[in-house]
């Protein structure tokens with residue numbers, strides 16, 4: 402298995418291109434944009450800050466050489482993932498956060514954690530060299546806001562629950578693709594993750610059975626932090642469209658979160674709209690529902706496989722968040738059919754909270770997530786064209802707003 406079967410095409414043999422800037426001609430304008438952006442940063446919005454991040458990344462990429470980009474990916478970034486995961490698992494980031502902002506010696510941290518001093522020193526040196534930790538002396542560091550945040554399960558646990566226990570699916574994708582004749586994969590029973598690990602399990606079962614289910618769930622509760630929320634009045638007018646005109650009897654189902662994981666979205670909804678009428682119902686597979694520790698009693702937990710008949714009929718709204726992107730169209734069609742059968746015409750709505758990939762100018766967060774869907778699930782982040790095709794043509798529902 403592997404590279405021996407690959408056919409490689411001839412390439413230009415001018416090695417000097419490897420040591421010249423990636424996009425030299427873009428550097429002056431990007432630099433100008435960054436300088437202008439810095440001046441606006443103090444009184445700008447968070448959107449201005451995000452725009453600066455994009456420009457700074459683009460500037461660094463344009464300026465560095467192909468050789469530098471290659472070693473950044475193949476040494477720097479992958480090494481950082483290893484080092485950060487080590488820090489999460491060993492408790493390094495929690496210990497550093499507990500110690501506060503003072504300088505911290507590797508020797509003291511190693512004793513506190515019960516890990517080898519030399520090993521910890523190597524790990525921390527790389528995290529620092531990648532700009533994520535502050536060096537104050539030899540083998541002595543200070544936390545950054547980033548390393549402090551790694552002590553939060555919502556941030557730190559993503560490295561283990563999403564990346565390290567599934568990464569072979571992503572890293573072996575070229576091989577999987579070659580063996581499948583370089584076609585876009587759309588079979589949920591044949592994914593690069595399954596190929597790489599020699600398993601028939603899907604991602605959720607694989608991660609859960611590998612012992613990282615809680616880590617994945619913590620990440621799911623955190624990856625959206627700071628982003629606009631669907632229930633913000635300027636995003637979706639919950640009162641006007643859902644609450645006004647809803648059946649107000651206490652037993653009427655109001656909002657059903659299908660594949661709602663630990664209930665973070667319904668929890669947020671309940672704190673934002675504590676007086677919404679009817680029931681809030683959280684549905685997920687038994688293995689997820691059983692892991693729920695704390696959940697507001699206002700939210701009803703329900704074990705449910707979304708391929709089966711939807712047991713909650715005629716809810717005001719069915720809500721599906723970051724779940725359809727895990728599945729190719731045929732599976733989504735089946736999930737949607739179960740919801741459609743349960744909807745009360747003229748009363749029920751289906752709310753789908755997912756990315757819409759723009760046809761041009763997509764953000765790397767969206768394309769990066771699409772690569773995860775591709776390499777772990779044989780599924781995709783969809784463009785508006787793909788969403789219309791799925792929802793209207795295949796599932797027979799009408800999109801009110803995209």
Ligand SMILES: C[S@@+](CC[C@H](N)C(=O)[O-])C[C@H]1O[C@@H](n2cnc3c(N)ncnc32)[C@H](O)[C@@H]1O
Nearest residue numbers: 621660661662685686689705706707722723724
């Ligand atoms: C990517 S997570 C999204 C969770 C949550 N909606 C959110 O946005 O954070 C997908 C969820 O779908 C659930 N799921 C997967 N297969 C399912 C099935 N057959 N029936 C019900 N839920 C399922 C998983 O357990 C997981 O909680």
